[in-house]
Amino acid sequence: MIETSPKLINENISINVTLEDNGYYLCHLSNPLPDPxxxxxxxxxxxQEHAIAIxxxxxxxxxxxIAEEQQNVDMLTVERSPDGEAISKLYHVTLHFECTIDAESKFEAMHNTIMGNTVVENGKITVIEVNKNLPA
Known part of the structure; x- marks a missing residue:
């Protein structure tokens, strides 16, 4: 068996946070993505923590x-076994939703966001196929 060494990936992300004259923190994040x-x-x-989190x-x-696009998978394709059975696969699904809303309390802000289909309708969904043996 041929021994392989893991591919070393070394990318640096720079995070600088400054307190602006307006009283808010500005996070300037530089990353190694190939698209300038x-x-x-x-x-x-x-x-500063809030700015970094955003x-x-x-x-x-x-x-x-990028990870989703690299897979170049047709969303509607169903892989089938030789006897015609659909093959179930494992997917990492991310639903990302962010908004700012006026509310009387933190609870109201959370409750108003949960109610209805706002999150699903306005959320960004990413689906990445993963190997069933991928460690959790």
Whole structure:
């Protein structure tokens, strides 16, 4: 059996947070994506942690989209066994939804978001096929 070594991937992400004159924190995130238009993410937050969280979520969204596109899988294709049975596969499904809403309390903000189909209708869904043996 041929021994293989894992491919080493080393990418650096730079995160700089500054307190702006307007009292908000600006997170400037530089990442190694090959598309120059996506190399920089700028996000404001109430605190430095809030700004970083928003920027990292945007970065994660970009990488999820890249991973999904790399698979180049037709959404409607069903793989079948030789006897015609549909083969079940494992998928990593991400539903990403963010919004800002006016509410009287944190509970009301959460409750109003959960009610109805707002999250599903306005959420971004990413579906990535994964190997059933992928460690959790």
């Amino acid at each position: 238009s996506q190399n920089t993410i700028n996000c404001y937050g109430q605190t 920027a990292l979520e945007k970065l994660a969204e970009q990488y999820r989209q």
